[in-house]
Amino acid sequence: MRASERSKRATTRSGVGVPARGRAGGPRGEAPGLSEMRDDFAVRLKRALGDDRVARDAPLAPFTTFKLGGTADWLVLAHRADDVRRALEIARDAGVPVTLLGGGSNVLVSDRGVRGVVIRVHGGDVRQLGVDRIRADAGVTINGLVRWTIAHGCAGLEMWAGTPGTVGGAIFGNAHFRGRLIGELVVQAELASERGEVLSVEAVLSADFRVGRGDAAALRAVARESLAYRKRTQPLESPSAGCIFQNPDPSRDRIPDGIPASAGALVDRAGLKGAREGAARVSMTHANFIVNEGGATATDVRRLIQRCKDGVRARFGVELREEIVFLGFDDGHTAN
Structure with a gap:
């Protein structure tokens, strides 16, 4: 998948902030007979991912850059693509709605929270696939990706220093900065469907970026200039979601x-x-x-x-x- 225009973000359905299909509702006010099924859903999640990575009635404000909003019926902390696949499969089987969340920028969470399960995708790895291509997991922060590329002498992403959020979120929104779109650097992306199949359109699992060779010191200077520009022109001292309007x-x-x-x-x-x-x-x-x-x-x-x-x-x-x-x-x- 190549994202070259902001208008394409709705068709990529990367899942960062986009509810996957499923039955509406959640533990609060759910129909009779669903409670037992959803309890089993929580047990399956914890068995697959670990008790410490599944929380009930979890506040979402700490996971957003706006620092506001209500709770998720369930919150899953996913660090790898396999975590996302398993959580999607379990939620599908239980008929539980899914929302995926990356770094929490560019979203506004309702004061009432989000029904169903919120899968927070955060963490992962960056790998070099060749002299002109790298692959980053969806949960890698853009700043972490920039640091990695500079350390490895890979040019092309240094101007994105200071961009909030993760690779998955940046691709979903086709992040922009000073007239450039991050999709211009994306060669392809690995996607997972709601069923957990690695081919369709519900969640970004990883993305390949086109890079060149560069001197680390020169790349670092570009990154510093980008950070300084953001500091001059954006209210970085206060919680916000980033740009509100296109x-x-x-x-x-x-x-x-x-x-x-x-x-x-x-x-x-x-x-x-x-x-x-x-x-x-x-x-x-x-x-x-x-x-x-x-x-x-x-x-x-x-x-x-x-x-x-x-x-x-x-x-x-x-x-x-x-x-x-x-x-x-x-x-x-x-x-x-």
């Missing part, structure tokens, strides 16, 4: 003359920089970021997102589309 498409959206094709610029010029709902605030550093100033709720964030969309539409006639993914909302809201 940048508008000049070929589709009628952007007024003199305004860049930037969601942050539109929010700013609509007079919403610094706008607040509860403890959620549009960042004064970058208006495409909403920050948690301490104790913000997902409800606060959603209200602020809607204010920004309404304000930009009223002022400029441009419809902003969310970049973040919404998890656990009863109205079925997902990123537009």
Whole structure:
């Protein structure tokens, strides 16, 4: 799979933040007769992965960069592709809905949490397949991948230093930075289906990246410059999900003359920089970021997102589309 456009993220269904198919519901308010089956599901998970990697009613806020949101009915900590396969198979057999979570950036978890099982994919390895290709497991952080490539003199990923989240999440969202898409470097990705088969479309297990040869010192200098740029232009001091909105498409959206094709610029010029709902605030550093100033709720964030969309539409006639993914909302809201 090669991800070359942000619009392709819905078709890759990498699973980072995307619920797999399954029966709705969970331990709370479930239909009669499901309780015993789901108890057996938990037993099977613990037997396959270990008691210390399966938790009931687990808070999700610590696993997101927004540091907010409710609990998961079950939380599974998966470190390797085999862990993901086994958890998917067990959940499918039990009819339990699945949501996969990587580094927790680019998502907003409902205050009510997420029903079913959340599989957090974190950890793994990076391997060199040849002089021009490396393979990284989905749970490897982008920063960890960058460090590995620099240490091994592999050029191409150094500019992605400072990118939050994991390889799986970056591929799902086709992460972007300064006009570049990470999908431009992806040669192929290994996927797992909901049934655990390694061929379909529910979860990214690993990805191969195209690299070249480079001097470690020069690569490190590029990485430092990228980190410095992020520090100057992004509110790194406060919890956030990253960019809230996709940048508008000049070929589709009628952007007024003199305004860049930037969601942050539109929010700013609509007079919403610094706008607040509860403890959620549009960042004064970058208006495409909403920050948690301490104790913000997902409800606060959603209200602020809607204010920004309404304000930009009223002022400029441009419809902003969310970049973040919404998890656990009863109205079925997902990123537009």
